[in-house]
Amino acid sequence: MKPIISTDYNVCFNVDAYTSLNTYLQQHTYSKIFIVVDTNTHVCCLPNFMGAISGEYDFEIIEIENGEIYKNIETCTAVWSAISELGGDRKSLLINLGGGVVTDLGGFVAATYMRGIDFINVPTTLLSMVDASVGGKTGVDLGSLKNQVGVFCTPKMVLIITDFLNTLPSNEMRSGMAEMLKHGLIADENYWNKFKNLGNLTLDDLNQLIYDSVIIKNNVVLSDLKEQNLRKILNFGHTLGHAVESYFLNHQDRTALLHGEAIAIGMILAAHLSYQKLNFPLKKVAEIKEVILNYFAAIDISDVELEQIILLMKHDKKNAYGNVNFVLLKSIGDPVTDVVVTNEMIIEALHFYKK
Structure with missing residues (x-):
């Protein structure tokens, strides 16, 4: 290579x-x-x-x-x-x-x-x-x-x-897969489609998927090193995902999540928020949820816990001028940055995730 x-x-x-x-x-x-x-x-x-x-x-x-x-x-x-x-x-x-x-x-x-x-x-x-x-x-x-x-x-x-x-143990491999899924969702639907069936994945296939994933991220970084504009798309699933990760990390009654496990939750929630805010097709939201949950077990999050997660989310470094900014999808491969959503929308997205 x-x-x-x-x-x-x-x-x-x-x-x-x-x-x-x-x-x-x-x-x-x-x-x-x-x-x-x-x-x-x-x-x-x-x-x-x-x-x-x-x-x-x-x-x-x-x-x-x-x-x-x-x-x-x-x-x-x-x-x-x-x-x-x-x-x-x-x-x-x-x-x-x-x-x-x-x-x-x-x-x-x-x-x-x-x-x-x-x-x-x-x-x-x-x-x-x-x-x-x-x-x-x-x-x-x-x-x-x-x-x-x-x-x-x-x-x-x-x-x-x-x-x-x-x-690596299998959970660490899955954790990395979350970022690869994200790269497909924000940049390349053909790349995303490769993850729908990885049952016959070989080491050569994995090497190529890793290589392609690095190319996707590198192309974004080359155009916007300091995250002033386009690079923000790499935060898809991370606004809520990081907050979920932080919450589970700091509550002894919850098992800490790996980064990818938390981002997987964040991506499903972001997909549903995309439906609410940008008319992203609900059928595609269901597809994203199904594919991600093929890799990651669903995690139970209560409405009370979500309130604490939303408070953590307000500290996210991607926010500006008091607004919590999301990266959402108009379509797969077509993200939109700096979208503001309501707490009610986040709660609705969580209920979709928990169905």
Whole structure:
């Protein structure tokens, strides 16, 4: 697969990813190379990754805890401190080997340590491959508020090595599938249609779907890096989805949802809101619900819980001038940004989801 050219870096795949990394390390002299891993990727991914690197380098491994609850400033402080104590300077390189928590947090650490050091992202989950791989977004959560603190900062390269997917449990694979479904809904109905029947999916099919998904997101990012206009379409399903994710993460009586599980709920609700606001065909809403629920089990959310979720939604960073802004669909592949909806519409959408 040919590298995908993004803003000022390449997204490289599989064998070419390792070749590109080795060439890059040979051509650049870094004082130290730090690799950020979590407790899972340290065991499951780091040995194979290190084994594919040719040459002698001064590597330092920094491990963080696994999970969204550790995507915070406290973890950043621990990583900044570790880099400093291990002699990191402005000529250091940070390699982030992990899922979206590692790449988002590691990118933010690199962007801010000594006002910025180089970094490379190696996403190891399906979600991070198709979502966090392009766009230059880095950041961490602020309490229960998702990605509330961060900066735009691009890596030197992104390496997508799909063999790492063999280490993932099935729920993590489904979580990544949500973002791929989203890419089809906002950009390409033919791509969306491929997800209606994946019963005979092969590894080659998955590689191509990942590649196509990255191309869809990259095309959007190239036209609007700082999310001033078109890039907002990538937030389809996220306005409510992030709020659902935050609510479940911070209520001990509820099992925390993976990002994709929450976004799946958000997309079904957004599809029904599209019907209410933009006359999106109800038949298509039902199709979207059916396809998504083929991948994700329905989650029970009460009206009382929804009230709390709506309050969280008002903190979403995509809002402006006091309005909660949604991305909705006129048709599949034809999204509309900055649509304001009422709480009553959201409640009606929830009742449709729960039917």
